[in-house]
Amino acid sequence: MRTTVYERTPRWLEAAAPKSAGNGTEGVAAAGSRAPELPSLNQIEQLRFLRAIASAVEVRRRNQMFRWLEGEFQTVLPHRLMVCTLVDGEGHPLLIDRFSSSPIPNEVLQEICAEGNGLISDLGETWLNNGARPLVLVPSSDRYVPFSSELTRLGLRACAVHGVLDHNKAAGSQFYFFGVPTDRPTHVSYLLELLIPYLHTALIRVSASDQEGNDPAGPALLSEREVSILELVQHGKNNVEIAAELAISPLTVKNHVQRILRKLGANNRAQAVGKAIALRMLNSSNGRRR
Numbered sequence: 001m002r003t004t005v006y007e008r009t010p011r012w013l014e015a016a017a018p019k020s021a022g023n024g025t026e027g028v029a030a031a032g033s034r035a036p037e038l039p040s041l042n043q044i045e046q047l048r049f050l051r052a053i054a055s056a057v058e059v060r061r062r063n064q065m066f067r068w069l070e071g072e073f074q075t076v077l078p079h080r081l082m083v084c085t086l087v088d089g090e091g092h093p094l095l096i097d098r099f100s101s102s103p104i105p106n107e108v109l110q111e112i113c114a115e116g117n118g119l120i121s122d123l124g125e126t127w128l129n130n131g132a133r134p135l136v137l138v139p140s141s142d143r144y145v146p147f148s149s150e151l152t153r154l155g156l157r158a159c160a161v162h163g164v165l166d167h168n169k170a171a172g173s174q175f176y177f178f179g180v181p182t183d184r185p186t187h188v189s190y191l192l193e194l195l196i197p198y199l200h201t202a203l204i205r206v207s208a209s210d211q212e213g214n215d216p217a218g219p220a221l222l223s224e225r226e227v228s229i230l231e232l233v234q235h236g237k238n239n240v241e242i243a244a245e246l247a248i249s250p251l252t253v254k255n256h257v258q259r260i261l262r263k264l265g266a267n268n269r270a271q272a273v274g275k276a277i278a279l280r281m282l283n284s285s286n287g288r289r290r
Helices: 043-056 062-070 072-076 106-113 119-129 142-153 185-212 224-234 239-246 250-264 269-278
Strands: 081-087 093-100 135-137 159-165 172-178
Touching: 043 062, 043 072, 043 185, 062 072, 062 093, 062 185, 072 185, 081 106, 081 119, 081 185, 093 106, 106 119, 119 135, 119 142, 119 159, 119 172, 135 142, 135 185, 159 185, 172 185, 224 239, 224 250, 224 269, 239 250, 250 269
Parallel strands: none
Antiparallel strands: 081 093, 081 172, 135 159, 159 172
């Protein structure tokens, strides 16, 4: 069996490497032409990238995934909402999850994630038609036009898509980032190439952990007060009833519930309770996990 080895310095390291002291013709294109400028990371961006991938290896649970995406990852690729999917060999979704640091209305999430006819279905198809290469849709790009009205209506404006496929281009993962920067689409595309393999691996670990039903590691995703409120939600109490029981205002309860939904990536209260049970923050017998 013949093995061919290709060696090439990553582009983001090439940008920081000292220039050769040769005869001055290295890397020069044919006379009268100029080689295209490749994407690269400056020193600060390199440091942020290295920190992000170093912290990625610690992600084993969903709450760790949330902290990573809203921490080190966000410094490399800022975004408002990320939707991720795992797909089996027949194209059936194994997992659809959302991570958001800011409130996203439930109706918006439903329009984005609806199976078969949601926005991510059209974006995923466009990504595949693009050769499964990074797809960045900003107002200045040609591919943005078919999605411009919907993205604008949903208040998301720009988005980016990339993923990982197996050798049959079937099973794999797709990641949809909404609210990405609009001024450097080529840079965002390059960042997707760098980051997605680590994001894919982290998602696989989180999915496996969810199936095993293990305890989430690290600090609690929800505060004590948020767990108390979610426990009362689990008992079927509304905001007014929860407020009376905890001696706080209904508006405070509403704000807590919105934060709980955001942290758990849930569309509604029932889904939040279900995810909290899956994460073993609550148990299925309507009692709080100790």
